[in-house]
Amino acid sequence: MxxxxxxxxxxxxxxxxxxxxxxxxxxxxxxxxxxxxxxxxxxxxxxxxxxxxxxxxxxxxxxxxxxxxxxxxxxxxITLRAPLRPRQILQAGANYRKHVIDLAVAHRDGEGTDEEIRERTAVVMDKRAAEGTPYFFIGLPTAMASATDDLILPGYSQTHDWELEVAAVIGQRAFRVTPEEALDYVFGYTMVNDITTRELVFRKDMPAIGSDWFRSKNAPGFLPTGPVVLPAKFVEDPQDLMVTLRLNGDIMQQESTADMIFTVAQLVSHASAQMPLLPGDLILTGSPSGNGAHWGRMLRDGDVMEGQITGLGTQLIHCKDEVAR
Structure with a gap:
């Protein structure tokens, strides 16, 4: 059972x-x-x-x-809370092939037609998967919320976006584990929605520093988590899960975890190469294509996000504008 x-x-x-x-x-x-x-x-x-x-x-x-x-x-x-309180949260960025290709087209990072840009970016992604390493940044546990808490959209921006993704829950201390043994250190899986304020991602005052994930991703409630943690023994293959997010009933994201550039096992292995992973820690595996930046449509007061991932239940998040309320 x-x-x-x-x-x-x-x-x-x-x-x-x-x-x-x-x-x-x-x-x-x-x-x-x-x-x-x-x-x-x-x-x-x-x-x-x-x-x-x-x-x-x-x-x-x-x-x-x-x-x-x-x-x-x-x-x-019952009234849900976040399913667990991790000591550490690591988040993988740009880890879905189609998502990265869509971003390359949207930002026009080169000459040529959309199809030519897609082809060039696909080659880069293939090389990255074969020779590169994942891109990680650190999230804060204080940003976590339950799978049913209202999301308060901070009034300092109108560019808050969704990113539904799978998170691996670490089951035992893991330090410098290989990809072949990494899944033995995964206790289970949960669902997260990695809310992002797009205009704060890149520092305009210090462009050489690059991305500012602290300000763009860690407001209160910006990491709805759960509703459940599903033990790994009930997940036959973490690279065969469907990630679906609906906004007001319309499908925005719908992608298989097979589209990951680095697998769950590779992510856990690479993360453990730099730091010990502890029981209960979360490793977020990246967002599939179809977030608001792709659609040109950010979150607004009254929006309802319904997130579903195979075996991980359903999130139902109502958005409320901080200023309007």
């Missing part, structure tokens, strides 16, 4: 609690039904840290979903 993990708000205390989702039902996880080492309250983070102890217990609990066993709740009865 497949299952996933989530975090929800306790209706009495307002604190965060871990839950097990299976067959569309939620089971709150406590020391009464999940025996983990130590005295810490049960959380997704300590489930990850003690997966060797937790896995068999969760397998048995998930098998009881829908059988009338006590404690299971409907999803409508």
């Amino acid at each position: 497949a299952y996933s993990l989530l975090t929800f708000e306790d209706p009495v205390t307002g604190t965060e609690r871990a839950g097990l989702e299976s067959a569309g039902l939620i089971l709150p996880l406590t020391a009464d039904n999940l025996d983990l080492p130590g005295d810490e309250p049960v959380s997704v983070e300590n489930i990850i840290e003690h997966w060797d102890k937790a896995e068999a217990q969760l397998d048995r609990l998930a098998a009881s979903a829908g059988t009338g066993s006590p404690g299971w709740r409907a999803r409508s009865e």
Whole structure:
């Protein structure tokens, strides 16, 4: 029986609690039904840290979903929080082939027709995949929000954009691991929407410095995460997931993770070459084509984003303009 993990708000205390989702039902996880080492309250983070102890217990609990066993709740009865709180977030940029090619055409980085630019960029991407390395930058955990929190669009810009993507959740300390062993260090997968303020990406006052990911991507709520963490054992191939984002019902992004330039395994390996990855850390794998910059349409007050990735549930984000409200 497949299952996933989530975090929800306790209706009495307002604190965060871990839950097990299976067959569309939620089971709150406590020391009464999940025996983990130590005295810490049960959380997704300590489930990850003690997966060797937790896995068999969760397998048995998930098998009881829908059988009338006590404690299971409907999803409508809970208020979601972000599914986990990572210590580190690494984000991969320009990691989908079609996305990078579309950007090259949009920015006209050379002479020739659109088709000629696409062909030239495709050659560059092939060389990058064969000989290059991923491009990473650091995100802040304080930007995280749940899969249902409203997104407040800061009033300092009208260029806020969406980027739905898969994130790998690290399961154990990984330092200088090879691509061949990297997936053994992945606990599971979750969904993120990497909101970006486009006009802040490049510094106009200091162009030699280049991109400013701190200002453009880390406002409160700019990283809706979840709703769930799906253990890796339920994902047959992370390079065969469909990423779909709808804006007010219209499909904006729809792409397979097969279009990644660097695979999940390669991303984890390269990231671990520079720094130790810790249990619960997130490795964002990049955005497919079809964000607002591609469509010439940024987020506005009243917009509704619906994000779906194979096996990772659904995000439903309502956008509210900070000034208009």
